[in-house]
Amino acid sequence: MSTQDMMMPMSLNEIAQAVAGRLSTPQGAAADTDAPVARNATSDSRTAGEGTVFVAIAGERVDGHDFVADVAAKGAVAAIVDHEVDAPLAxxxxxDTVAALGxxxxHNxxxxxxxxxxxxTVVGITGSVGKTTTKDLLRGLLGGMGETVAPVGSFxxxxGLPLTALRVGADTRFLVAExxxxxxGEIARLTSLVPPDIAVVLKVGVAHLGEFGSVERIAQAKREIVEGLLPGGxxxxxxxxDHVAxxxxxxxxPVTWFGMDAGHARAGELTARDVTLxxxxxxxxxxxxxxxDGTETWRRDVTLGIRGAxxxxxxxxACAAAVACGMDADAAADALGLQTRISAHRMEVGAVERDGVRFTLIDDSFNANPDSMRAGITALAGWRRGEETEPYRIGVLGAMLELGGDDHRLHRELGGFAVDSGLDAVVTVGSTDDPVLDALAGDLADGAARAVAAAGTDAPVRHAHDAAEADAIxxxxTRAHGDAxxxxxxxxxxGLSALATRWQPVPER
Known part of the structure; x- marks a missing residue:
């Protein structure tokens, strides 16, 4: 176990006091409740081991209380439960075990x-789009300055955030908290658990609009990370x-700015100019x-190791946050080109060979909202654009959720955007089990078909009702077009990530 997996060592009495719980030590459990025996925490019984505190959480399909005896056999030192379980474990x-985890x-x-x-230093990152990629980039930048803890994927x-915070140990220099x-109120709750020294706000978009009700409410929620900063953060x-500004x-x-709109550049703003792909x-x-005075005080040529404008x-x-953490600006800019590994299913490029066909896969299937959907389509449209021999570009698109009352219109617009961007084919993927997902994917296909008709092209638009049908299409x-x-x-x-799993791409860089 690496030191990055270890929290501050704690005794069972200390943990009980921190979570306002009652400590019970059944026969066969460890007797010394004042020894600092707890070194890590998990809510997944599969990752429990020596020195683990297991937090039993009752989910929709699995109840962690059913696995208390299992973690005892693996060397766990205690379980946090909402009722006692018959197991030889403190x-x-x-x-509420989720509240106790927080x-x-x-306390850690x-x-x-x-x-x-x-x-x-704790750096908190929020925004409607880009959180995980920014977190991954910043983790790479800060890792050269000291031990850095950051969540896996989108914890x-x-x-997810408390589990990440419980990986912080005595030698941890930075915690990047997504x-x-x-x-x-949710981010306010998170900052009450892990108040940041530095807060990064990326964008207020329409992701989860259906849950929030308005963009203004989304902005209010994101603003909570600023309000939750430590004093002087x-x-x-x-x-x-404008909502973020x-x-x-x-x-x-202090406030540091980043952006690309030269029309309202602010003093000290970090900006990008002359972007090419x-x-x-x-x-x-x-x-x-x-x-x-609006002129440049510093500049550096940068080429990113990851894809997508x-x-x-x-x-x-990420660069602005690294500099705020004390990193030299030149070093931070140069290091961006070395960051090639980000969380799975985010602009991940691989080669697929199966059933006698070969194609390049851009797997950006982790999640989607209108902003990121446009970005992914734009990236595909620009793939080797302008070369003597261009690939056949296929957009395999799934539904976007929680967009509120405009969801059907937004899906039709994005289907049209895919065709107008120059994609050679559009395959939309719905669901045989979820009529809402299927209808929204159908809207994507409808918008694409209308754009094809308006443009007078013959680009195929196909609507699949599940992953297997999409795979066949x-x-x-790709069998008909050798370079796809x-x-x-x-x-x-x-469920589009299931297609990536089915295709088993070999990563390319």
Missing amino acids: QIVVD ALAR IERRRALADRPF NNEI MGANHV TCILNADD AMRAAAGG DATGHPSFVMARIGE HNVMNALA VTEL VVLLKGSHAS
């Missing part, structure tokens, strides 16, 4: 901050987004800092 009984994470961060002779809710929300704000009023400390979508640009903004945000299209590139893009619920 148990800390609480009213309380334990808060407080313990780490109490080591005054060892600097420690950004009331369970914070997401479906409702007003630094805000890093997107200057191009307005959060400056809530800042109680290579044949496979890697952006190159000039990164510059704007001075008080939309990731330029994420790179600016893509196989048919396929984009997978849709909300997590659309």
Whole structure:
């Protein structure tokens, strides 16, 4: 086990006090409740081992309380439960195990901050799009300065964030905390557990609009990360987004800007100019800092190691945060080109060979909203554009959820955008089990078909009702076109990542 997997060592009595629980030590459980025996925490029994505190959470399909005896056999030292279980393991009984997980994470961060002779910085990141990629980039930048803990994938809710915070140990220099929300008040809850020293706000978009009810409510929710900063903490704000820029009023400390709109550049803003893409979508640009008089005070040529023009903004945000953490700006800019590995199913490129066909896959299937859908389609449209021999570009698109009353219109618009962007074929993927998903995917196909008719082209538009049907369609299209590139893009619920699993791409860089 690496040191990055280890929280501050705690005794069982200390944990019980931190979570306001009752400690019970059944026969056969460890007797010394004052020894610092707990070294890590998990809510997944499969990852439990020596020194583990297991947090038993009752989910929709699985109840963690059913696995308390299993983790005892693996060497766990205690379980946090909402009722006692017949198992030879110390148990800390609480009213709500999710709340107790958060309380334990808060205590762990407080313990780490109490080591005054060892600097420690928490960077919180939120936004409707780009959180995970920005987190991945920043983790790579800060890793060269000291031990850095960051979530795996998108662990950004009331369970994922505390589990990440419980990986912070005495030697941790930075914690990069991704914070997401479906409702007003959720980020405030997260910052009460892990208050950031630096807050990054990327964008206020229409993701989860159906849950929030309005863009203004989404902005209110994202603003909570600024309001939750430690006193004097630094805000890093997107200057191009009016809703984000307005959060400056809530800042109680320094504000740093990033953006690409030269029309309202602010003093000190980190910006990107002259953005170009290579044949496979890697952006190159000039990164510059704007001075008080609007002129450049610093500049650096940058080529990203990840793909997609939309990731330029994420790179600016990560670089600004790294500099706020004390990293040299030149070193941060140069290091962006070395960051090639980000979380799975995000603009992940691989070669697929199966059933006698071969094609390039751009797997961006982790999630989708209108902004990221447009970005993915644009990236596919630009793939080797302008070369003497261009690939056959196929967009495999799934539904986007939680968009509110405009969801059908937005899907039709994005289907049309795919065709207008120059894709050679559009395959939309619905669901035989979920009529809502199927109808929204049908809207994508309808918008694409209308655009094809308006343009007078013969680009095929096909609507599949499940992954197997989509697989057959893509196989048919790629068999007919020897040099094909396929984009997978849709909300997590659309299940498009199952296609990537089925195809088993071999990663390319």
